[in-house]
Amino acid sequence: MKFLANLTRMLIPAPCFLCGANTTGESGLCASCLLGWVPVARAPRCPQCATGVAMVGLLCAECAQAPPAFDCTHTGQDFNAATRHLVHQLKFARQPWVLPALLLPLVDQIERAYPAPRVDWPQALIPMPIHPQRRQARGFNQARLIADQLGRRFDLPVLGQAAVRVKASAPQSGLDAAARRKNLRDAFAVRQSLPAHVAIIDDVMTTGSSAAVLARVLKQAGVRRVTVWVLARTPRPD
Numbered sequence: 001m002k003f004l005a006n007l008t009r010m011l012i013p014a015p016c017f018l019c020g021a022n023t024t025g026e027s028g029l030c031a032s033c034l035l036g037w038v039p040v041a042r043a044p045r046c047p048q049c050a051t052g053v054a055m056v057g058l059l060c061a062e063c064a065q066a067p068p069a070f071d072c073t074h075t076g077q078d079f080n081a082a083t084r085h086l087v088h089q090l091k092f093a094r095q096p097w098v099l100p101a102l103l104l105p106l107v108d109q110i111e112r113a114y115p116a117p118r119v120d121w122p123q124a125l126i127p128m129p130i131h132p133q134r135r136q137a138r139g140f141n142q143a144r145l146i147a148d149q150l151g152r153r154f155d156l157p158v159l160g161q162a163a164v165r166v167k168a169s170a171p172q173s174g175l176d177a178a179a180r181r182k183n184l185r186d187a188f189a190v191r192q193s194l195p196a197h198v199a200i201i202d203d204v205m206t207t208g209s210s211a212a213v214l215a216r217v218l219k220q221a222g223v224r225r226v227t228v229w230v231l232a233r234t235p236r237p238d
């Protein structure tokens with residue numbers, strides 16, 4: 001029933017993904033939830049890891065002290081109650097139709113960050129790999145779904161097999177950044193030659209540990225610049 005409701009969403013009102021009010025909105029969000037979903041004014045973020053900072057162009061303390069192996073991050077928005085709900089729907093409730101709504105803020109941020117002619121534009125997208133066992137359990141890799149959409153939107157190739165997860169690491173939640181990096185050691189391998197500038201695509205950047213470890217492996221394989229594009233960024237607790 002839910003599937004049908006979503007198929008016919010454009011013709012017949014269906015519940016808004018966030019508040020349940022009836023809507024025919026193409027994104028699946030009602031007008032009031034859509035308001036502010038794509039921020040009109042963007043708060044300044046660290047150019048390297050996209051955490052909130054006091055001033056435009058300012059690196060956060062962590063990136064200034066111990067820069068991660070990736071060079072630049074863009075996020076659609078903060079990971080908050082609404083994005084958490086939709087990401088959960090996407091990953092665990094198998095509701096891929098929430099993806100267009102989740103992508104709106106990121107696509108907007110990419111358009112803002114790279115005005116034409118696009119400078120510092122990546123040459124290919126690399127979805128954050130998940131271990132084959134997890135992929136099998138979930139049925140898909142959400143990062144691949146996101147990368148495919150962005151690839152189509154921005155006419156960029158998606159290298160879905162270029163980087164693979166070779167070690168099933170323990171779940172990252174509950175670990176601090178150092179423990180996360182240790183947990184991820186030897187987790188990734190590169191399986192094909194890569195262009196000089198790639199963008200890692202993921203749903204949520206929490207501490208940035210996974211992206212940092214993958215970026216290091218990509219650079220060891222010859223990549224010179226690594227950008228990260230994520231739907232949402234977990235705010236630092238301070």
Ligand SMILES: [Zn+2]
Pocket residue numbers: 016017018019020021029030031032033034
């Ligand atoms: Zn709503």
Ligand SMILES: [Zn+2]
Pocket residue numbers: 046047048049050051059060061062063064
């Ligand atoms: Zn930073």
